[in-house]
Amino acid sequence: MSDVIVIGGGAAGWAAALSAVQGGLEVVLLEKLAESGGSSAMSGGCLAFAGTELQTDQGVADSPDRLYADLREVGQEVNDPALVRAYCDAQLASCDWLKAAGVQFSPVIETAAGQSVPRVHTVDPADMVRALKAAAEASGRVVYRPNTAAQALEQDASGRVRGVRLTDGERLEARRGVIIASGGFAKNPDMLTRYAPHYAPAVFVAGAGSQGDGLRMAQALGADLRDMDYVKGTFGKHPTDETNDHSLQAVYKGAIAVNQDGQRFVDESISYKLLGDAVMAQPWHCAYQILDQAIFDTGDDRVRILDFGRRLEEGLFYVGDTLAELAAQVEIDADVLQATVDRYNGYVDAGHDAEFGRTHLVHRHGALRKIETAPFYAYPSTAVVFGTYCGLRIDPQARVLRADGSWLEGLYAAGEATGGFHGAAYMTGSALGKAVVFGRLAGQAVAAS
Ligand SMILES: Cc1cc2nc3c(=O)[nH]c(=O)nc-3n(C[C@H](O)[C@H](O)[C@H](O)COP(=O)(O)OP(=O)(O)OC[C@H]3O[C@@H](n4cnc5c(N)ncnc54)[C@H](O)[C@@H]3O)c2cc1C
Structure with missing residues (x-):
């Protein structure tokens, strides 16, 4: 038995795994495809960070508060202020944390959506996921299981989420909790028809595993969803x-x-x-x-x-x-x-x-x-x-919430599987950024529980 099970091996999943092992936990990470990486690895590699050394070196004056104001404005204030604040408070440390894990950044890009100053920090996205994975596995406390798909969440008699059932029926238990990091649903036609019928004629490009599994599993236990009206191309x-x-x-x-x-x-x-x-x-x-x-x-x-x-x-x-x-x-x-x-x-x-x-x-x-x-x-x-930018309702500790605001005990989520952060629209770099920042916060939250 591990301390925590992470479902999905994109940026959010590997960030969660790394921060969990840094908190001393034993982790099992499940990835349903043969290779981890998900949409993260095929992305443009743009991350929205504010107040970094790279910006200062390029003469850009920025701050977490300015980022907060921009994110709220771009999201048309539909986004959850507490989640936006949590991101802004954690992003600078997360940028340094990525560097410490070996991630390399190129100069900040000037042209991006929804930014009042240049703040797109670019990485090779596949390298970033590999670096997070390597750093997590170097701890010796991660069991990585590719070609392994989570099918359902399992609760104990008190209702606390205690484990995962796999598609082949195998059951895995976790002492502290489960983190959903299974990405969005841009490759699930049924969910797209339901939540984004106006985008039916669009083109869809995303990781093959982006089928909304995490949303389905958590909804079965009563999880609430956010921003489902705001799928955008x-x-x-x-x-x-x-x-x-x-x-x-x-x-x-x-x-x-x-x-x-x-x-x-x-x-x-x-x-x-x-x-x-x-x-x-x-x-x-x-x-x-x-x-x-x-x-x-x-x-x-x-x-x-x-x-x-x-x-x-x-x-x-x-x-x-x-x-x-x-x-x-x-x-x-x-x-x-x-x-x-x-x-x-x-x-x-x-x-x-x-x-x-x-x-x-x-x-x-x-x-x-x-x-x-x-x-x-x-x-x-x-x-x-490219992604669905809506999904499970979480709080700033990445805990998955029911419609009444109560926590589905033992259950956490990060990355594109979650809603509430973007609101009605989207700033360049905020989805990959969200995957890293909330993945890291989720690992920390489980370690602190
Ligand atoms: C082409 C493209 C360009 C993009 N460019 C940018 C950009 O530059 N900046 C930006 O901010 N955003 C960008 N995005 C969006 C961003 O990349 C994603 O929102 C973000 O990377 C999602 O990270 P994630 O870890 O939550 O999900 P993913 O990276 O998709 O990882 C989820 C993983 O979970 C696995 N999985 C799914 N279901 C299960 C299951 N049941 N059991 C086990 N594993 C499962 C999947 O196979 C996948 O590996 C882009 C997206 C695309 C497709």
Whole structure:
């Protein structure tokens, strides 16, 4: 028998396992696939941290309080203030803790959704998960079981969660508790149909294990759910390209988004999750990011969402020497597209976007750019659901709660399996960040119990 069973081997699961062994506990970690890593390992590797040395070195003034204000604003204050505060209070120490585990960070990225200052800290995500796993296993107190899926949670006579039943019927017991870190449900069509029918035409990219198992298991014991109405896709996914898992955010460098009728439909600087909602409401659930050569030249091949050059090489952009030529290729009326661009350029000159109120490139960051230097580019864009960002209701100690706010004793959860932290939308880096920070908090909470 172990002290704690961790269900799932993504960032949240391995962070929980590492902090639990650092608290002196014996851990069993279950991973239903042959390899651990989950969505975490295939992610963009962006983590939202504030007040770090890396930011200071790059001259960025940030703080946990500023991060708190941004997260609450992006989440439209639907998110749970106690969870947001817990994240902000724990993230700096979690960043140092990752470094101590051998995780390496690249310089902070400037362009990201929902951030009033640059705070995206990037890692190689698969390396990060491997580093957490290696550090946890080096303790000699982790039993790692790949190809092992949890099927149900087991309670003792008092109702306390004491263990897990596996799909093959084997029963495992834990002295202190069970941590659900099984990720979201972006690969479960039934749950998507139920909770996010408006995203049915979107593209879905996530770890194969993202099937909502943890939500199902905890709900069976009476766990409450949060934020289920706010599943969102990320704007900027090429609708037909299978080779590119990541979205492109030319809008955050100054592009506009126009629909098949040649019309803008949104303030392009808002969170790319809200842009995802907006594009789903357009004809064919698709739009074009329209930009010129000057904007194209501000791309950055070190950042996947800004790597325009690679997309051009892959033939994913339409290119025209004039806007009329571009319009013909994307089957938009040339006069309409020209009028849309002219109107927008007029707003940039006037300093006021009379239609959608766009004031900056992204969030409150960067001056708007006109679209005027040939050649012109169009990038077809729909929404991609990378994760579900909603789920089990937890408290700041990562304890899973019932609808009446009481704790389902012995049960903890972290990462994408949980709801309440993001609220109505999403800041870049906050999902991987949440997996690490709340995974670590969950391990600490079990060790302290
Ligand atoms: C392409 C892509 C890019 C992304 N980019 C970013 C980004 O840059 N920044 C950001 O903040 N977020 C990003 N996200 C979202 C973010 O990566 C995830 O929300 C986060 O990593 C989830 O971590 P997790 O540990 O909770 O879940 P996961 O990493 O998905 O791990 C869950 C694990 O549990 C396993 N599992 C599931 N059910 C069971 C079971 N019954 N028994 C045992 N094991 C089980 C799964 O197989 C999986 O290995 C991205 C997601 C994707 C897909």
